[in-house]
Amino acid sequence: NPVDQPQPDPKKKTLVVLGTGWGSVSLLKKLDTENYNVVVVSPRNYFLFTPLLPSCTVGTIEHRSIMEPIRNFLRHKKAAVKYYEAEATKIDYEKRLVYINDESPIKGDVSQTQIPFDMLVVGVGAENATFGIPGVREHGLFLKEVGDAQAIRNRIMDCCETATFKDQSEEERQRLLHMVVVGGGPTGVEFAGELQDFFHSDLKKWIPEIKEKFHVTLVEALPNVLPMFSKQLIDYTEKTFAEETIDIRTKTMVKNVTDKYIEAESTGPDGKKQLERIPYGLLVWATGNAMRPLVKDLINQIPAQKDSRRGLAVNEYLVVKGADNVWAVGDCAVANYAPTAQVAAQEGAFLARMFNQMAKSEEIEAKLAELSDVQEKASSKEARNQAFDEIKDLQKRLRRMKGVNPFEYSHQGSLAYIGSEKAVADISWFSGNIASGGTITYFFWRSAYLSMCFSTRNRILVLMDWVKAKVFGRDVSRV
Ligand code: FAD
Numbered sequence: 135n136p137v138d139q140p141q142p143d144p145k146k147k148t149l150v151v152l153g154t155g156w157g158s159v160s161l162l163k164k165l166d167t168e169n170y171n172v173v174v175v176s177p178r179n180y181f182l183f184t185p186l187l188p189s190c191t192v193g194t195i196e197h198r199s200i201m202e203p204i205r206n207f208l209r210h211k212k213a214a215v216k217y218y219e220a221e222a223t224k225i226d227y228e229k230r231l232v233y234i235n236d237e238s239p240i241k242g243d244v245s246q247t248q249i250p251f252d253m254l255v256v257g258v259g260a261e262n263a264t265f266g267i268p269g270v271r272e273h274g275l276f277l278k279e280v281g282d283a284q285a286i287r288n289r290i291m292d293c294c295e296t297a298t299f300k301d302q303s304e305e306e307r308q309r310l311l312h313m314v315v316v317g318g319g320p321t322g323v324e325f326a327g328e329l330q331d332f333f334h335s336d337l338k339k340w341i342p343e344i345k346e347k348f349h350v351t352l353v354e355a356l357p358n359v360l361p362m363f364s365k366q367l368i369d370y371t372e373k374t375f376a377e378e379t380i381d382i383r384t385k386t387m388v389k390n391v392t393d394k395y396i397e398a399e400s401t402g403p404d405g406k407k408q409l410e411r412i413p414y415g416l417l418v419w420a421t422g423n424a425m426r427p428l429v430k431d432l433i434n435q436i437p438a439q440k441d442s443r444r445g446l447a448v449n450e451y452l453v454v455k456g457a458d459n460v461w462a463v464g465d466c467a468v469a470n471y472a473p474t475a476q477v478a479a480q481e482g483a484f485l486a487r488m489f490n491q492m493a494k495s496e497e498i499e500a501k502l503a504e505l506s507d508v509q510e511k512a513s514s515k516e517a518r519n520q521a522f523d524e525i526k527d528l529q530k531r532l533r534r535m536k537g538v539n540p541f542e543y544s545h546q547g548s549l550a551y552i553g554s555e556k557a558v559a560d561i562s563w564f565s566g567n568i569a570s571g572g573t574i575t576y577f578f579w580r581s582a583y584l585s586m587c588f589s590t591r592n593r594i595l596v597l598m599d600w601v602k603a604k605v606f607g608r609d610v611s612r613v
């Protein structure tokens with residue numbers, strides 16, 4: 135074993151945490167790492183503040199401003215935490231092993247190995263849903279990771295520059311400047327809003343030739359966008375989009391994607407279905423989540439999970455049903471809550487509190503065993519009585535510790551940016567709900583997300599990006 139690597143303490147249990155997203159990082163933040171040998175495995179060596187990712191697609195915010203290196207934050211933990219930049223490729227539940235692969239471009243002599251665990255937290259999130267629609271993976275761009283946002287930013291610029299290429303036909307110009315977003319959930323809506331902002335404030339100034347043809351269309355299969363928001367805010371969003379000249383095509387389901395057009399089936403007011411071809415230059419696919427193969431494979435190993443379709447079914451303590459000592463948080467877990475950062479963060483924090491208590495209870499149990507031994511072997515009545523009193527005290531503490539309440543999600547509300555310096559918010563207020571949309575809500579949205587950023591460093595960087603974009607405009611270079 136390399137001498138410079140701290141060895142696991144054989145007296146402590148090994149807790150393996152998969153992922154460095156909202157769920158896992160929120161767990162690691164609150165976890166007392168002195169209680170366990172903590173090992174973190176994730177292909178992403180940073181935490182990503184996803185709520186501001188749509189802003190990175192157009193350069194309102196630079197991506198590094200919303201990334202926090204995992205090393206930076208782990209080094210402040212009380213006890214050392216081991217981090218491996220790798221993808222968990224298989225969890226062997228019976229053998230209590232996680233198989234990991236280094237999938238990064240640089241590989242050493244060893245790039246595949248395994249980690250034994252006593253306790254495992256699965257926080258690997260989800261992948262993009264495509265519903266098996268042909269052509270999506272080949273021609274569409276997703277919006278989940280930093281690389282996706284960069285690819286979108288480049289593609290927007292490429293389309294604009296290619297549209298203005300010498301002798302380009304009108305029809306081709308129109309196609310290239312047609313930006314299609316599929317999925318009217320918050321990801322699709324926020325991206326469409328950001329894109330339209332980019333066009334209004336910067337693109338049309340820098341490249342006036344595209345002014346007449348640049349167009350954003352949002353395609354949604356359901357009768358309206360943002361189904362999780364209240365009716366009033368759905369109407370407000372649709373009205374704002376109409377004013378911003380973003381076309382919303384509801385009741386339109388994409389069935390096929392080629393490199394230059396999508397085929398979508400729309401339902402008219404008379405209920406008649408019609409298949410049409412919609413040419414595009416940029417296609418952003420934002421139709422929600424699907425299970426990762428790692429999660430599917432674990433589900434197949436556990437008989438109690440045979441009916442799980444959307445992720446790992448967990449109980450009220452976030453234990454994966456049918457699997458002792460395995461917990462799941464965030465988008466890969468199904469606990470009857472929406473797959474949001476808010477839920478994942480609360481689940482992670484809950485697990486940290488529970489693990490901290492479990493460690494304390496185990497410590498007390500060990501002490502109790504020691505004391506009952508002392509009591510048995512005590513030679514004087516006085517020593518026996520003293521041990522008895524201490525045991526009673528500890529038993530009381532233990533009972534208090536073991537009374538951990540189950541996980542309960544507390545919904546703080548939903549927020550989304552819709553472009554033109556407007557946002558919508560459904561905020562839980564005492565037992566009621568406040569729905570608001572507009573410019574004041576936009577300032578609330580900005581301050582709420584700024585305060586939620588991972589670190590002060592992130593907060594300052596985001597603030598500086600906002601000022602920079604306002605003063606100098608967004609950068610339109612393609613890299
Ligand atoms: P993630 O945050 O996705 O993290 C998963 C982690 O697992 C990553 O570190 C990943 O690298 C790692 N991983 C993946 N595969 C493996 C593997 N095989 N082995 C090990 N590690 C692995 N929610 C809100 O509440 N509010 C918002 O405003 C909001 N905005 C969003 C905007 C966008 C553009 C997107 C895409 C999502 C947004 N969400 C928002 C949803 C929110 O980001 C997710 O619900 C949240 O990220 C889920 O957290 P998680 O920890 O489950 O997964």
Ligand code: NAD
Pocket residue numbers: 185265267316317318319320321322324353354355356361362386387388389420421422423472473474475548549550551
């Ligand atoms: P989503 O699941 O919320 O929405 C996807 C939409 O795509 C659905 O409305 C669905 O009807 C539509 N769709 C699916 N297939 C289609 C097809 N073939 N053609 C046309 N439309 C199709 O997905 P999302 O927006 O990526 O959000 C994922 C999760 O992240 C959600 O839980 C969401 O709440 C959360 N999130 C929250 C925020 C926020 O709070 N601001 C922002 C982004 C994401």
